[in-house]
Amino acid sequence: MAKNPGVFERFPASTVLIFNLVNLSVFACGIYLLYLIWPVLAVLFAVYIAAMESMVYREGCRNCWYYGKRCMSGRGCLAKMFMKKGDPKKFSEKDVSAKAFIPSSLISVVPVIAGIYLFLQGFDFVLLGIGVWPIIVMFLGNPVIYGELSCPHCKQSELGCPVSEFFMKKAKKKK
Ligand code: SF4
Numbered sequence: 592m593a594k595n596p597g598v599f600e601r602f603p604a605s606t607v608l609i610f611n612l613v614n615l616s617v618f619a620c621g622i623y624l625l626y627l628i629w630p631v632l633a634v635l636f637a638v639y640i641a642a643m644e645s646m647v648y649r650e651g652c653r654n655c656w657y658y659g660k661r662c663m664s665g666r667g668c669l670a671k672m673f674m675k676k677g678d679p680k681k682f683s684e685k686d687v688s689a690k691a692f693i694p695s696s697l698i699s700v701v702p703v704i705a706g707i708y709l710f711l712q713g714f715d716f717v718l719l720g721i722g723v724w725p726i727i728v729m730f731l732g733n734p735v736i737y738g739e740l741s742c743p744h745c746k747q748s749e750l751g752c753p754v755s756e757f758f759m760k761k762a763k764k765k766k
Pocket residue numbers: 647651652653655656657658662663664665666667668670747
């Protein structure tokens with residue numbers, strides 16, 4: 592297969608930085624708002640985020656072409672530090688449906704519910720804004736991060752990635 596000049600074998604540090612800053616900002620919004628409601632909820636939410644992250648490593652990164660390499664999130668490098676390389680075949684065999692995104696989308700939905708709850712308790716617009724930020728990321732940020740900065744340049748997407756195929760199909764339907 593001729594080398595595709597648009598595909599990055601090592602993603603630019605700027606993409607990794609943008610990806611992680613946006614992701615961490617969403618996590619922080621949820622943890623902060625839930626802390627204001629009840630600190631125990633904030634701890635539970637942080638545990639939930641950690642569980643989702645570990646699922647990405649276990650089901651994705653260990654089998655990914657970027658295992659041990661710098662992918663758009665940097666997880667490829669981290670995966671090599673704490674888990675054995677998996678089977679690349681398993682990566683593209685995975686079936687991805689809209690239902691599969693429900694657990695990870697909760698990380699964006701929970702802060703909104705918390706923001707609305709706090710707003711109805713008489714808190715200010717700033718908190719509502721913090722609650723809405725994850726949804727802005729979901730509908731405006733992610734299409735840019737995945738649709739422009741990541742998937743078009745991703746070697747795994749070129750080899751077969753059910754997630755990018757899912758979004759590509761969705762994008763095609765929209766056209
Ligand atoms: S591209 Fe995705 S699956 Fe592959 S190592 Fe990076 S985060 Fe993990």
